[in-house]
Amino acid sequence: MAMEKAAAENAGGAAPLKLFGSWASSYTHRVQLAMRLKGLEFEYAEEDLGNKSDALLRHNPVYKKVPVLVLPDGRSLAESAIILHYLDDAFPATRQLLPADPFDRAVARFWCHFGDDKLGPAVGAVFASTGEEQEAAVRQVHENLALLEAELRDGAFKGRRFFGGDEVGFLDVVLGCGSYWLAVFEEVTGVQLVDAEAFPLFHAWLRDFEAQEQVRETIPSIDRLLDYARGLRQMLLAMAAGAGAPIAAGAGAPTAAPPSAAPPAPTTADIAVDI
Amino acid sequence: MAGEKNDDGLVLLGFWVSPFAQRCRIALAEKGLPYRYVEEDLFGGKSDLLLRSNPVHKKIPVLLHDGKPVNESLLILQYLDDAFPETPSLLPADPHARAHARFWADYIDKKVTDCGSRLWKLKGEPHRQARAEMIEILKTLEAELGEKEFFGGEHGFGFVDAAFAPSTAWFQLTYERYGEFSVAEVAPKLAAWAARCGERESVAQSIYSPEKVYDFIGELRKKLGIE
Numbered sequence: 001m002a003m004e005k006a007a008a009e010n011a012g013g014a015a016p017l018k019l020f021g022s023w024a025s026s027y028t029h030r031v032q033l034a035m036r037l038k039g040l041e042f043e044y045a046e047e048d049l050g051n052k053s054d055a056l057l058r059h060n061p062v063y064k065k066v067p068v069l070v071l072p073d074g075r076s077l078a079e080s081a082i083i084l085h086y087l088d089d090a091f092p093a094t095r096q097l098l099p100a101d102p103f104d105r106a107v108a109r110f111w112c113h114f115g116d117d118k119l120g121p122a123v124g125a126v127f128a129s130t131g132e133e134q135e136a137a138v139r140q141v142h143e144n145l146a147l148l149e150a151e152l153r154d155g156a157f158k159g160r161r162f163f164g165g166d167e168v169g170f171l172d173v174v175l176g177c178g179s180y181w182l183a184v185f186e187e188v189t190g191v192q193l194v195d196a197e198a199f200p201l202f203h204a205w206l207r208d209f210e211a212q213e214q215v216r217e218t219i220p221s222i223d224r225l226l227d228y229a230r231g232l233r234q235m236l237l238a239m240a241a242g243a244g245a246p247i248a249a250g251a252g253a254p255t256a257a258p259p260s261a262a263p264p265a266p267t268t269a270d271i272a273v274d275i
Numbered sequence: 276m277a278g279e280k281n282d283d284g285l286v287l288l289g290f291w292v293s294p295f296a297q298r299c300r301i302a303l304a305e306k307g308l309p310y311r312y313v314e315e316d317l318f319g320g321k322s323d324l325l326l327r328s329n330p331v332h333k334k335i336p337v338l339l340h341d342g343k344p345v346n347e348s349l350l351i352l353q354y355l356d357d358a359f360p361e362t363p364s365l366l367p368a369d370p371h372a373r374a375h376a377r378f379w380a381d382y383i384d385k386k387v388t389d390c391g392s393r394l395w396k397l398k399g400e401p402h403r404q405a406r407a408e409m410i411e412i413l414k415t416l417e418a419e420l421g422e423k424e425f426f427g428g429e430h431g432f433g434f435v436d437a438a439f440a441p442s443t444a445w446f447q448l449t450y451e452r453y454g455e456f457s458v459a460e461v462a463p464k465l466a467a468w469a470a471r472c473g474e475r476e477s478v479a480q481s482i483y484s485p486e487k488v489y490d491f492i493g494e495l496r497k498k499l500g501i502e
Contacts, residue, residue, distance in 0.1 A: 062382065062415065075371055082377045089370035102357035106345045113347065114331065147331055 017042040018070040020056050022049050024228050027080040028067040029177040029218050034084050036214040037168065038094035081112055084170060097170040107156045108163070108171045111148070115175045119144040126193065127185050127229075128236045138191055145199050148175075152201035161208060168212055176209040180219050181229075188229045284341040285310035288325050290317050292491050294388070294441030295348040296336040297481045301437045302352045304477035306362035318498075349380055352437060365437055367430040379419055379426060380438040386412050387442055395453040395492050396501060406454050410461050417462035424471065432475060436468075440478045443469040448485035449492050 017035070019042050021028030035042050047056055047066050059076035060068045069077045069086070077083050088096050098105050122144055125137035151157050163171035182193050196203040209215055219225075287303070287310050289296030303310050315325055315335050328337045328344035338345045338354065345354045356364050366373045390412060393405035416439075420426055427433025446458050446469070459466040472478045496502075 071371065077371070077374050077378070079378055079381060082374050082381065085377060086370055086374040089373055102354055103340070103343055103345070105357055106350050106354045109350050109353070110346055113350075 015043075015072050017072070018045060019043070020045045020047050020053075020059065020068040020070070021066045022047050023220060024225070025066055026178040026181065027065075030080040030173050031067045031069060031083050031087075033173050033177060033214055033218045034087055034097060036217060037097065037173070038087060038091060040087070040091060040094065081109075081116070081174060084173065095167075097164075097173060099164065099169060104156075108169070111151070111156075111163070111171055112174045114144070114147070115178065119148075119175075120178060123182065123185065123193065126191060127189060127233060128240070130237065134189070134191065138193070141193055142198070145194065145202055149199045149202050152205065162205065168209065168215075172205075172209055176206070176215065177218070179206050180210060181225070182206070184222070184225045184229045187226060188233050284339075286313060286339040287311070288313045288315055288322070288328065288337040288339070289335050290315050292483055292488055293335060294445060294482075297441035298348045298437055299336045299338060299351050300481035301440055301477045302355050302365060304481060305365065305432070305437065306355060306359055308355070308359060308362060349384060349438060352380075352434060365434040367427065367433060372428070372430070376427070376434040379416075379435045383416075383435070383439050383442070387439075391442075391445060391450050394450055395496065396499070406456065409450065409454055410456060413458060413462040413465060417465050420464050420468055422464075425468065432472075432477075436472065437477075440469075440472040440475075441482050443472055443478075444482045444485045444488050448489040452489070453492075 017040060019028070019031055019035070021032065021044060023046060032044070045053075045055070047053060049066070052064060056066065056068060057064055059070055060066075060078040063078060065078065067078075067080055067083065069083050071077070077086055084097055087094070088098050099108060119141070122137060122140040126134055126141055129137055152160070157163050160166075162168050163175065168176070185191070186193050194203055194206070210219070285303070285308060287296070287299055289299065289312060291314060300312070313322070313324070315321055317335070321333060324339075325335065325337060326333055328339060329335075329346045332346065334346070336346075336348050336351060338351045340354075340358065345351050352365055355362070356366055366376055386408075390405055390409045393401065394409060397405060425432045426435035426439070451457060458469070
């Protein structure tokens with residue numbers, strides 16, 4: 001019932017919700033997954049991040065990034081976590097992603113920031129480096145995962161199947177759409193990031209998240225992700241070698257443009273390869 | 276300002292000059308919520324309470340509500356809206372306006388302090404770059420403010436205003452001197468907004484003078500060995 005109502009609300013004569021995104025962007029996936037969980041209809045426009053459309057630049061002049069959600073009246077919203085909050089606010093009859101309790105909301109937001117500001121960049125640093133630098137980045141990832149594991153074991157999320165409780169919620173969407181990269185990066189770099197013995201609850205959560213129907217509809221196939229990651233890793237390492245210095249770990253994904261001889265390629269900051 | 280017995284179980288752990296802590300003080304004042312303020316000695320040694328309340332980042336501000344900690348200033352502001360719905364809200368009611376406010380508060384968080392720090396820490400080309408970035412940030416915020424009295428627009432003084440007001444004491448003197456620019460020249464509407472904020476009681480009683488901020492940064496530079 002919520003689905004029909006939501007579809008009617010955003011279809012009634014006006015243009016539907018339109019999402020500008022990129023197929024490999026975990027931030028885009030967050031919004032796609034959120035809308036699927038809520039049963040919201042939307043149009044999707046794939047952006048070539050190496051050649052951004054005028055529409056994207058018009059709708060997100062501040063950051064020029066995906067995802068961007070354009071509303072039926074033409075107004076636009078950027079920043080995935082903010083879009084998710086908007087979807088809860090604007091469609092109160094749909095499944096709410098954020099918890100109802102004020103304190104739980106603050107906790108969910110806190111760990112969302114942790115994922116975006118700490119865990120994600122650390123994973124990106126592992127992916128962009130080699131040798132000792134990579135080892136240091138891996139230790140950082142493990143420290144961060146340990147904090148999440150502790151919350152699942154004894155803290156705010158104790159006893160829960162998902163961060164949101166029995167069902168997938170806001171924090172599952174933001175951490176999950178990003179964590180699927182972990183297995184991909186492990187394969188491409190040969191480095192183990194999520195040891196099922198060291199992080200049993202995180203590992204189990206990720207497995208259960210990825211098994212959800214709407215998640216499987218949203219995350220690209222492992223083969224596409226592997227192909228993409230391999231190409232990206234080659235490019236990142238070539239850039240590091242060309243620059244004559246290792247890419248700074250912990251600085252998040254590198255934003256330097258590739259050598260001018262190469263065709264324009266999206267920067268990793270655009271792609272949000274980090275979690 | 277801070278209640279003693281009837282404080283609704285609210286405690287704020289802060290640092291006097293921190294704009295992040297000041298945001299929370301402004302929010303609490305706007306909502307008329309009494310609370311107990313605890314000044315943390317960030318240079319001497321953080322309290323056990325702080326380390327227990329924010330073990331992940333070990334940073335202020337922390338809001339404790341009946342002993343339960345809420346971390347990060349913008350999360351504290353949102354929490355106060357959620358937990359005290361009977362008080363004046365910082366975020367507006369309209370979903371798009373709410374998202375818009377969240378976006379701009381987030382922009383301020385992403386850009387202002389980092390760029391400002393580079394202004395008083397760095398020299399040469401990196402400093403020149405920071406200056407150019409800061410002017411760009413000011414122009415962007417100027418455009419967003421437009422003709423509005425406050426960033427909250429129809430809603431009045433709101434989420435973005437509370438988030439950005441503490442920075443006014445940093446721009447005046449500190450960022451302007453180290454950055455060698457004038458907010459009044461680069462962003463006159465923003466300068467006028469800053470003056471309006473300064474006249475607001477919640478802001479006036481929560482922030483310290485630009486002179487005190489400037490002196491603090493001068494001392495900090497010495498400690499960090501910056502000439």
